[in-house]
Amino acid sequence: MIGRIVCALGLLACAASSIGAPYPVPPRAERGKANAACRPGEPGPAIRVKVTGIKDGEGSLRLDLYPANDTEFLAPDKELIAAGRPFRRIERKPLVAGTATLCIRAPEPGHYALSVLHDRDGDGKFAFLRDGVGFSRNPRLRRAKPKASSVAIKIGPGIGETQIVMNYRRGLGFGPVPVP
Known part of the structure; x- marks a missing residue:
């Protein structure tokens, strides 16, 4: 009875306690990195990504794994983590022009969307x-x-493979770096 009265007086507090607290969000530099990189002898689910067409060795390369739906694809990492949604990130420094191979783990087999940023x-x-x-x-x-x-790509229980071609500003649009 007392619980019902407290809930009636503090509806928002009662709703929050029944739903549960959001997931903790780590500092920006750590977001999505826990359990993201493949380990030696990785059994999966994971995907090995060959990134081609890297313009130069400046900065770093960042591979992000998102849920494969329009609402959450490229959504802010802080929001995805707070909501407990799948999000993983790995970074590669130093970088070399040309190609790089990255391996990222998925939380479970399923459909995901990958993005690579040459920052x-x-x-x-x-x-x-x-x-x-x-x-x-x-x-x-x-x-x-x-x-x-x-x-969207499907990541199975093992380690899959895919290739991503980098695109850079070219005129008014984006495209791969021309090969000399």
Whole structure:
């Protein structure tokens, strides 16, 4: 009876206690990195990503794994983690022009969307004029982010493989770096 009265007087507090607290969000530099990188002898679920067309060795390369739906694909990492949604991140420094191979673990087998950022200026964000970007299934990039359905890939119980081609600003749009 007392519990009902307290809930009637403090509806929001009661609702919050019955739903549960959101997941803790780590500091920005650590978000998504726990259990993200493949381990030696990794059994999976994971995916090995060959990133090609890296323009130069400036900055770092960042591979992110997102849920494969338009609402959560490329959503802020803080929001995904707080909601307990799948999100993983690995970074590679130093970087070499050309190609790099990264391996990222998935929380469980399923459909996910991958994005790669060549953060050339090191600010942790995508800079349209400077940085490079690529997505799983290599969709043609336009001025808006691609639909999750165009980049969704299936990660099974083992280790899968895929290739992502980097795109950089070229004129008014984006495309792979021309090969000399």
